[in-house]
Amino acid sequence: MGYVSPVTVDGSKSRDSRKLRADALRNQQRILAAARELFASRGLDITLDDVAEQAGVGVGTVYRRFANKQELIDWVFEQHIEGMAEQAERALANPDPWAGLVGFFESACANMALNRGLGEVLKSLDDGRERVACVKERMEPAITAVIARAREAGELRPDAEPGDFFALIHMVDAIADFARPIDPNVWRRYLALVLDGLRADCKPRAPLPVAPLTDEQIHAAKEACMRRRR
Structure with missing residues (x-):
């Protein structure tokens, strides 16, 4: 199989990559904002599930950003x-x-x-x-x-x-x-x-x-x- 360029002629692959990075950054910001609010009001006993629910993302998204x-x-x-x-x-x-x-x-x-x-x-x-x-x-x-x-x-x-x-x-x-x-x-x-x-x-x-x-x-x-x- 020959080498396939990560960027297509019309640039769509590049645009998709930029969109993915932007989505990941937004998710990380939402997770951190949710964690700040929960830690401030409830202390350290919260779970990553609590953070995911507060941030409006799946718990898997939290674990992809933060190992624990x-x-x-x-x-x-x-x-x-x-x-x-x-x-x-x-x-x-x-x-x-x-x-x-x-x-x-x-x-x-x-x-x-x-x-x-x-x-x-x-x-x-x-x-x-x-x-x-x-x-x-x-x-x-x-x-x-x-x-x-x-x-x-x-x-x-x-x-x-x-x-x-x-x-x-x-x-x-x-x-x-x-x-x-x-x-x-x-x-x-x-x-x-x-x-x-x-x-x-x-x-x-x-x-x-x-x-x-x-x-x-x-x-x-x-x-x-x-x-x-x-």
Whole structure:
């Protein structure tokens, strides 16, 4: 059998190839958009079938683009972690060490409050998530330097360590997740309390930015949590 050119005389084969590539790109964009929405609202426990249904494509199309859910997580959250790395670098460049520290942790908590999956990614191991792991490796030294600079400037209590911030930011994320259906901004109150506890002695405390949850709101938030677990 002789060689057959992939492009016919009238160019139809070439046009078909371009159309196929365009369709594949559109499908990938739809899959990523669906995954971003589902990870943000429901966390990492979603399945690729859920993503396919949300994107309006067959599950086979999802598997052709992403071998497994870990690979999809890597693609979706690389940009989020990259943004956090850039925020840490901007905080380090802020001439006011305390303002830089507060600005970074406030933006990190805001991102996590809006995106349930982001907090889960930051707390989880990076197995199978090479893209996310690379960006996290870049981010961590900048965060450590932001904390050290505030401590050396006498703005941060001298015994505060980077590991404390990892724990505290996830404490704030926990209240954000709990209260999200009732008051998505109440986490700001608890972040302010956390930061006050980290402030060096004799430094002024900022006013709390929002009111606490009422008893009725706490009850409603508990009911919303129970519904999510069913």
